[in-house]
Amino acid sequence: MGTHYLFTCPNCVYETEVSGGNDVGMACATSTILCKTCKELFDIETSTEPWLAIERDWKxxxxxxxxSPDHPCRLWKHPGPCPRCGVSMKKVEATLNWD
Ligand SMILES: [Zn+2]
Ligand SMILES: [Zn+2]
Structure with missing residues (x-):
């Protein structure tokens, strides 16, 4: 079961709901990424073999x-920078569980 959290930026108005790192559900594993072009955080499906992703140093x-596959992006993990202004995002609360 994965969990999403609400993250807010204390400096600008940006807020988003993502898992804030690697997360593992029943059928897939997701990771949070920061796209430098969209200036957004996204949760994306990164593996359909979640049992592999449970391992500690899995990336x-x-x-x-x-x-777009052409946008430069990188993995994002809490605590990480706001995609808009670079200030550390704040984890506010768990928002939902997913399978
Ligand atoms: Zn910000
Ligand atoms: Zn993008």
């Missing part, structure tokens, strides 16, 4: 922005 091999 997704392939990830790209859901809007």
């Amino acid at each position: 997704p091999e392939k990830y790209s922005c859901p809007n």
Whole structure:
């Protein structure tokens, strides 16, 4: 079961709901990425073999922005920078569980 959290930026108005790192559900694993072009955080599916992703130092091999594979992006993990202004995002609350 994965969990999403609400993250807010204390400096600008940006807020988003993502898992804030690697997360594992029943059928897939997701990771949070920061797209430098969209200036957004996204949760993307990074593996359909979640049992592999449970391992501690697992890192997704392939990830790209859901809007375009050409956007430069990187893995994002809490505590991480706001995609708009670079200030550390605040984790506010758990928002939902997913399978
Ligand atoms: Zn910000
Ligand atoms: Zn993008």
